Amino acid sequence: MKVLAINGSPRGKKGNTQVLLKPFLNGCEEAGAETEIVYLKDKNIKHCSGCFTCWTNTPGKCIHKDDMEELLNKIQKADIIVYATPLYYYTVTGMMKDFMDRMLPLNNKEIVKIDNRYSHNIRFKREIPVKTVLISNSGFPGSYNFSGLLETFKVLTKGNLAGAILCAQGGILNSVNTNNTLRKMYSPFLAALKSAGKEVINQGCIKSETQAILDKNIIDSDAYVKAANESTKY
Secondary structure, eight states, X not given: OEEEEEEOOTTGGGSHHHHHHHHHHHHHHHTTOEEEEEEGGGSOOOOOOOOOTTTTTSTTOOSOOSTHHHHHHHHHHOSEEEEEEEOBTTBXXXXXXXXXXTTGGGEEEEEEEETTEEEEEESSOXXXXXXXXXXXXXXXXXXXXXXXXXHHHHHHTTTOEEEEEEESSGGGXXXXXXXXXXXXXXXXXXXXXXXHHHHHHHTSSOOHHHHHHHHXXXXXXXXXXXXHHHHTOO
8 A cells, every 4th residue: 555645834844734644654664555745846846727637638647747747647556645734824835835736637527416416426436536634733722723624625525534543732842842741641542643644544534533543632732732832932
């Protein structure tokens, strides 16, 4: 089984998003999956021009000749796609949105009706549908900040989102591996991230008991906000 992770953080390997992504992928690997991370910050991906040439003149081929051509090939070979992005203005980062927009060549142009909803079918046929996992972190406390992002991926996956790991209080994640106190506090959370990776491979979804650990605030919200505000003073 192939897992393709798309890291949409402008900070790449050094970002808080990576702190969430790596244990999850380690769990996938321990369950026997092959994993790969694509860092969008290192890729040349132009904006979608909205010309629909990939549907009309050159079906499946975009007018832009950039790194997205290679990524579309990887997507077609993946069994699971992990979208990993920090929360930017309650949605994905700009580079992640460009990546998502440029996936248009993978769809057929015809609008079809499926279960009273209208959409496009994917161009390439698969015996087993691709599963999607969403991983995100927010500098704010409060899971409600992810509501718009989560709804986007529910619609994108037609209600078949295999897992959503949404970490509030994410501004502290980069300190977890260097601060002994935080490492102890976050130990159950990091273990749950690895378990979630295994579960998505083995069961196709994240178990409810694992999800409960991932959804739980580790630090008191007011204490987190106070520390966050102190750290941004000049």
